[in-house]
Amino acid sequence: GQNIDQPTEMTATEGAIVQINCTYQTSGFNGLFWYQQHAGEAPTFLSYNVLDGLEEKGRFSSFLSRSKGYSYLLLKELQMKDSASYLCAVSRKYGGSQGNLIFGKGTKLSVKP
Amino acid sequence: ETGVTQSPTHLIKTRGQQVTLRCSSQSGHNTVSWYQQALGQGPQFIFQYYREEENGRGNFPPRFSGLQFPNYSSELNVNALELDDSALYLCASSLPGGNTGELFFGEGSRLTVL
Helix, strand or coil: CCEEEEECEEECCCCCCEEEEEEEEEECEEEEEEEECCCCHHHHCEECCCCEEEECCCCCCEEEEEEEEEEEECCCCHHHCCEEEEEEEEEEEEEEEEEEEECCCEEEECCCC | CCCEEECCEEEECCCCEEEEEEEEECCCEEEEEEECCCCCCCEEEEEECCCCEEEEEEECCEEEEEEEECCCCCEEEECCHHHHCCCCEEEECCCCCCCCCCCCCCEEEEEEEE
């Protein structure tokens, strides 16, 4: 079966660094996504890892270890607007198309002044 | 470039009724996926359509069905509504074989079943 675990909630201070962890167990692993979702809005793409290692994109970085079934999202120089839910999602190969995503429950991040 | 659009944005139904939700995919995207997101949960995969055919299905009963049209737009139909069907229904489009398989989500249709 598939299982994705991430913390339910986290709190951090404006300007700080926060790391959101995600562990997964799934068959047919194709890649790992992180999405950001503000309350009442659609998820928006943050990052994609298919190979082991760190992918950096501005203030956000994402890390993947396929052998450990582990990923993290690192947010630097936190801003108030970063308060949102962060969804870890695993992609699996499906037929002739790109994989469908299996999402975790999301981590609600609150950034405080 | 037109993003993913969904309609209606909000609707209220009663148990046993049927509902149809609509989605227009992002320009050039021929794959559409539907997700159900209950409050406080991550999105759950319902099914995916590619070239007008179902191309993968999650753990949802047959009363959840869908269609994809030649212009790549899609519908999600739910029959015999139950209280637990109350959720945000998200449509996402993508390009098969794209660089990342990234999904582009619409704003969702929030369904309340009374």
